Amino acid sequence: MKYVSEFRDKKFIVPLVAELRRIIDRPLRIMEVCGTHTMAIFRHGLRAILPEELELISGPGCPVCVTSAAHIDAFIDIAARDGVRVAIFGDLFRVPGASGSLARAQSMGARVEIVYSPMDALTLAEKYPGEEVVFLSVGFETTIPLVAATILEAERRELDNFTVFSAHKIMPPALAALLDDPELRLDGLLCPGHVSTIIGAAAYAPLAENYGLSCVVAGFEPVDILQAVILLAKQAREKRSVVENGYARAVSWQGNPRARKLMSDVFAPVDCQWRGLGVIPASGMAIRERYGCFDAEKRFAIRLTEAPEPKGCLCGQILKGKKNPADCPLFAGRCTPLAPVGPCMVSSEGTCAAYYRYARV
Amino acid sequence: MKPLATILLDHGSGGRASQELIRNLFLPHLDNPVLACMEDSALVDTGAGRLAFTTDSYVVDPIFFPGGDIGRLAVNGTINDLAMRGARPICLSLALILEEGLPMEDLQRIILSVQAACRGADVPVVTGDTKVVPRGKGDKIFINTSGIGLVDGDVQISAMNARPGDAVILSGSMGDHGITILTQRAGLSLQGDLTSDTMALHRLVRKMLDEAPGAVHTLRDPTRGGVATSLNEIAEAARVSVELEEGDIPVKPEVGAACEILGMDPLYLANEGKLLALVDKDHAGRVLDIMRSLPEGADAAIIGRVTAGPAGRVVLKTIAGGARIAPSLTGEPLPRIC
Numbered sequence: 001m002k003y004v005s006e007f008r009d010k011k012f013i014v015p016l017v018a019e020l021r022r023i024i025d026r027p028l029r030i031m032e033v034c035g036t037h038t039m040a041i042f043r044h045g046l047r048a049i050l051p052e053e054l055e056l057i058s059g060p061g062c063p064v065c066v067t068s069a070a071h072i073d074a075f076i077d078i079a080a081r082d083g084v085r086v087a088i089f090g091d092l093f094r095v096p097g098a099s100g101s102l103a104r105a106q107s108m109g110a111r112v113e114i115v116y117s118p119m120d121a122l123t124l125a126e127k128y129p130g131e132e133v134v135f136l137s138v139g140f141e142t143t144i145p146l147v148a149a150t151i152l153e154a155e156r157r158e159l160d161n162f163t164v165f166s167a168h169k170i171m172p173p174a175l176a177a178l179l180d181d182p183e184l185r186l187d188g189l190l191c192p193g194h195v196s197t198i199i200g201a202a203a204y205a206p207l208a209e210n211y212g213l214s215c216v217v218a219g220f221e222p223v224d225i226l227q228a229v230i231l232l233a234k235q236a237r238e239k240r241s242v243v244e245n246g247y248a249r250a251v252s253w254q255g256n257p258r259a260r261k262l263m264s265d266v267f268a269p270v271d272c273q274w275r276g277l278g279v280i281p282a283s284g285m286a287i288r289e290r291y292g293c294f295d296a297e298k299r300f301a302i303r304l305t306e307a308p309e310p311k312g313c314l315c316g317q318i319l320k321g322k323k324n325p326a327d328c329p330l331f332a333g334r335c336t337p338l339a340p341v342g343p344c345m346v347s348s349e350g351t352c353a354a355y356y357r358y359a360r361v
Numbered sequence: 362m363k364p365l366a367t368i369l370l371d372h373g374s375g376g377r378a379s380q381e382l383i384r385n386l387f388l389p390h391l392d393n394p395v396l397a398c399m400e401d402s403a404l405v406d407t408g409a410g411r412l413a414f415t416t417d418s419y420v421v422d423p424i425f426f427p428g429g430d431i432g433r434l435a436v437n438g439t440i441n442d443l444a445m446r447g448a449r450p451i452c453l454s455l456a457l458i459l460e461e462g463l464p465m466e467d468l469q470r471i472i473l474s475v476q477a478a479c480r481g482a483d484v485p486v487v488t489g490d491t492k493v494v495p496r497g498k499g500d501k502i503f504i505n506t507s508g509i510g511l512v513d514g515d516v517q518i519s520a521m522n523a524r525p526g527d528a529v530i531l532s533g534s535m536g537d538h539g540i541t542i543l544t545q546r547a548g549l550s551l552q553g554d555l556t557s558d559t560m561a562l563h564r565l566v567r568k569m570l571d572e573a574p575g576a577v578h579t580l581r582d583p584t585r586g587g588v589a590t591s592l593n594e595i596a597e598a599a600r601v602s603v604e605l606e607e608g609d610i611p612v613k614p615e616v617g618a619a620c621e622i623l624g625m626d627p628l629y630l631a632n633e634g635k636l637l638a639l640v641d642k643d644h645a646g647r648v649l650d651i652m653r654s655l656p657e658g659a660d661a662a663i664i665g666r667v668t669a670g671p672a673g674r675v676v677l678k679t680i681a682g683g684a685r686i687a688p689s690l691t692g693e694p695l696p697r698i699c
Contacts, residue, residue, distance in 0.1 A: 004621065010608075010682040017682075043626070045683025094692070107367040116547050116623075222681040337691040338371065338378055348624065358685040 007221030008044060016226040021051050023233045029055045029185060030232055031321050033175065034192035035062030035349025036220055042358035044222045054229065057321035058354075060174055060277060061192050063139045064091045064347035065319060068273040069307035071167045072097030075136045076105050078165065078300055084132045085111040087121035091347045092138055096340055098307040102136075118143075118150040118164075125154070125162035134296045135164045141198040144168045144285055145259035148266035151287070151294045163296035166287050169272055171195050172203055173283035179211045184321060188214040188232035190225070193247045198263075200255025201245040212241045219247040266291055275309075275343055276316030315342035318351050325355040332356055369692075375585025375631075376690030380594075399598075400520060401445040401581065404512060413448030413510040415439060420503050424467070426545050428537075428556030431504055432471035434633060436478035436486075437561045438584070439508040444563040445580040445636065447518035447570055448510030450482070455506055456490040460499035471502065482561040484508075516570060520598035522578040525669040528645035529603060530638040532565065532652055533558070533660040534611040535588050539630025540619045547623070555615055560634030565657040569638065572651050576644035581637045586690040588664075589628040591637055592675045593689040602670030605687065608680045610664045628677070629690045639667060 006012070032038055038058045041047060050056070060066050072095055079086045079102055086102070093114065094103045106112040111131075115121055118135050125133040137147050147164060154162045171192065178184060191204055196217045204215040214235040218228030228246035235241060245251055263285070272284025287295040296302070309316060312330050317323035325331045325344070335341035337353055344350035371378035388397065395403045402415035417439050424431040436453065443450045455475065459468065479485055537558040544555055562582065569577055579599070583591035588610070592603045612620075612627050620627050634657070640648045645663060652658030670676075677687040 004617075005680070008680045010680060013681045042685060043679075044681040045677065045679040045685040046681060048683045048685070049681075103369055103371075104367070107369050116549065120548075222683075338381075357688060 004221065007219075007223040012223050013049075013226065016223065016230065017049050017051075020054070020226065020230050020233060023230060023237055024051050024053045025237055027053045027055065028187045028233060028236055029057065030188045030190055030229065031057050031059045031186050032190040033059040033061040033171070034195070035065065035347065035351075036194065037061070037190055037192070037218065037225065038351055038354050039349050040220045040222070041225060042354045046222055046225065047359070058318070058351040059321055060178065060274065060319045061140070061171070061195075062344070062347050062349040062351070063143070063169065064095055065315065065343040065350045066169060066174075066274045066276065067095070067138050067167050067343065068275050068304075069097045069309065070273065070304040072101070073099050073307050074302050074304055075165065076100060076102060078134055078136070078296065078302070079105045079110040079112055080108075081300070083130070084134060085113060085124060085128055087113045087115045087124055087133060087135045089138070090114045091349070092136060094340060094346045095343055096310070096346065118147045119153065122150060122154055122157070122159065122162060125159050126157075129161060131161060132299070133162050135162075136167070137164050138167045140169060140171055140195050141263070142194040144170075144267060145198065145262045148262040151266050151291050152262075154294055155291070160293070163294050163299045164287065165296035165302075166267065166285055168267065168285040169274065169283055170269070170285060171199070172206075173280050174274060174277060175207060177277060177280045177283070178320060179207065179213065181320065186213060187236050188216065190228055190232065191215050191217040193217060193219045193224070193250060196247065196251040196255065198256050198259050201243055201251055201253050203255065204243045208241050208243045214241045215243045217243075217245045217247045217251050219250065273304075276319035310341045313342040315344045315352070318344050325352040328352070371692035374690060374692050376590055376692055378692055380689070398519070401442040402448060402508075402510070404446060410514070411512040413443050413446045413512055414507070415442040416505065416507040417442060418503060418505045420500070421542065422500060423542075423545055424471070424501055426557055427541055427554070429559040429633075430471055430474050431502060432474035433478045434559050435504040435506045436475055436482065436484070437559050438633060439506040440482055440484055440561045440563050441582045441636070443508045443510035444566040445518070445582055446510075446512060447516040447566065447580065448512045449567070450484045450508055450510045450563050452485055452487040453479070453506050453508045454488045454490075455486045455504065457492070458499055458503040458505075459491065459493045460501050461493055461496040463501050468502070478561070482563065484561075484563075515574070518577060518580050520579050520581065520595045523595050523599035523601055523639040523667050524578065525601055525667050526642045527578055527639040527667040528642050528663050529592070529605070529665040529667065530640055530645065530649060530652065530661055531588065531610065531664045532562070532636045532638070532658045533634075534613045534616065535583070535632055535635060536612060536616045536620065536627035536630035538633040539587065540616050540623075540625065540627070542631075543623060543625065544619055549619075549622070555619060558632060558634035560657055562634065562636050562657055565636070565652060565655050568655060569648055569651055573644050573648050576641045576648050577638055578641065579637075579639035583632050583635060583637055585631050587627070587629040587631060588637065589675060589687045590689045592687075593673060595637075595639065596675055597673035599667075600672040602668045602672070602674040602676065603665055604668050605665035605675065605677045607677055609662055611660050611662050628687055642666070
């Protein structure tokens with residue numbers, strides 16, 4: 001595949017690994033924020049060839065994993081109601097809340113449709129005019145503008161049987177909250193490529209300034225990841241901490257202002273519960289009053305209830321990079337991708353799922 | 362979490378959930394030495410020779426797709442399950458479960474397709490059955506086919522026969538069928554020609570066994586669960602490890618591109634016209650030449666080797682120069698979120 005296989009080719013990777021080994025002069029703790037990075041690192045077997053001094057820890061950048069159990073339970077509650085059909089991205093299907101999962105709800109008769117774009121949910125709303133179609137939306141800045149555009153389109157088409165349940169979250173406040181934790185000693189941040197196409201590399205400047213942390217935006221192919229890690233290692237060696245863009249073919253300094261405007265036209269920041277991280281101020285995105293008729297929480301009078309984390313589950317600690325999946329007593333025993341206890345096991349981008357699929361020996 | 366109390370789609374995925382259902386429910390209650398082999402076909406000793414017997418149900422949605430339809434799939438799939446034990450397919454049964462309201466035109470199209478597949482493969486349907494269920498109680502059409510074949514006296518093909526040193530050969534590109542169905546289901550219109558690879562493989566197997574006697578130890582058609590899951594099953598049955606070279610596994614560019622978009626790994630996508638052969642390493646080149654001389658195996662490639670490592674372990678050496686395990690599929694492959 002042109003422009004993909006080149007970024008996976010051993011002939012470029014081997015010299016990059018050699019360069020990294022030359023530059024790295026002390027143990028480095030780097031967090032890959034994004035779940036897609038975690039998965040790419042495993043899928044391409046990079047852990048087997050990276051220098052031992054490099055410790056890669058996974059961050060909170062898997063949207064399904066950080067969705068609170070209270071949200072999942074509310075999703076299931078809506079899905080189980082008469083006359084409702086819910087649309088979701090596939091990753092949400094098996095995520096367990098306190099009261100089962102959407103997969104289980106479907107097997108009991110709930111109508112759950114897996115879609116590839118929020119616009120597909122609009123098509124469903126037109127196809128089933130007698131039903132309430134609810135898009136259960138989980139995602140970061142990469143997803144939110146699409147959902148905003150979908151709501152605007154629903155308004156244009158005057159659809160009155162379509163709503164969105166917004167469990168959206170935005171990344172910068174969560175990263176700041178994470179870095180406020182004194183236990184987390186990080187040497188650098190591998191910043192998420194997809195999210196950065198929207199928020200721009202500039203969004204990390206406050207982190208570099210306020211926390212003295214090296215930040216490099218990275219793409220998702222092995223060559224991209226290695227180049228970004230090299231930039232981080234160079235900063236560490238030269239005792240600099242700035243933002244660099246290692247994914248210039250997709251990410252600009254300013255990001256995508258049009259997408260951000262779309263997002264802020266339709267959504268407003270609210271305090272939001274993150275699984276494992278607690279309530280983070282202004283880290284969620286609620287549908288604005290102006291578009292209240294498309295807000296599923298209002299239409300179905302949903303009140304999020306406090307849901308306890310499953311006993312023994314370390315997802316919270318793992319999402320903060322404080323623990324490894326192998327530290328969890330449930331990992332690969334009671335908790336597997338087939339019968340996940342915690343969210344990090346169920347999402348294909350979850351840290352535990354990545355360890356389970358690719359790192360067990 | 363409590364043990365699963367209802368059947369989930371995962372149980373039909375051909376991955377770990379399906380295997381657990383078989384191990385925990387079917388095998389304990391129906392156990393006998395033939396069933397316990399858990400191969401693509403059962404081999405039953407009749408006293409006058411070995412009979413291969415297999416059955417498979419087809420529930421694909423959509424029922425018509427680029428490269429085939431549910432009828433052709435049902436014929437080829439069962440023929441292939443017989444061929445994977447080295448059997449000569451003799452005849453098939455065809456059982457239809459039809460949903461009230463299915464257009465007669467669709468049924469006719471499917472039966473003509475069954476006819477064409479049977480003629481092409483030279484394996485007849487010799488018995489059949491039809492049931493109709495009320496609208497909404499089925500999904501257009503489900504098909505079950507069973508097949509009978511004969512195994513020549515000297516042929517010994519089994520997952521248990523794989524041994525360290527064997528070459529792992531794949532008969533062509535992987536993932537074509539699975540990605541075609543997924544993109545159809547998702548209504549994605551992608552550039553390039555994604556088509557199912559549904560094809561009968563018994564002639565290819567015949568030629569391999571006839572022209573390189575004794576060289577082939579194991580055959581498996583990597584349908585649901587894909588190449589990775591089939592190799593895990595073989596590695597478990599034969600108590601060996603398998604090492605794959607990612608760069609040597611044929612994947613069509615359009616299939617690879619669609620996988621990138623949908624977040625799928627082609628190692629886990631279904632194939633309906635491909636086989637995995639585990640072959641004595643000294644004869645691997647010869648077997649590869651034989652395979653490539655037929656259209657069914659034109660793109661065959663050696664994709665890895667069997668090693669004496671831990672039982673049931675499949676390792677993928679990546680194009681990037683790294684390595685990781687490639688375990689069985691756990692459930693229905695789902696698209697990613699972002």
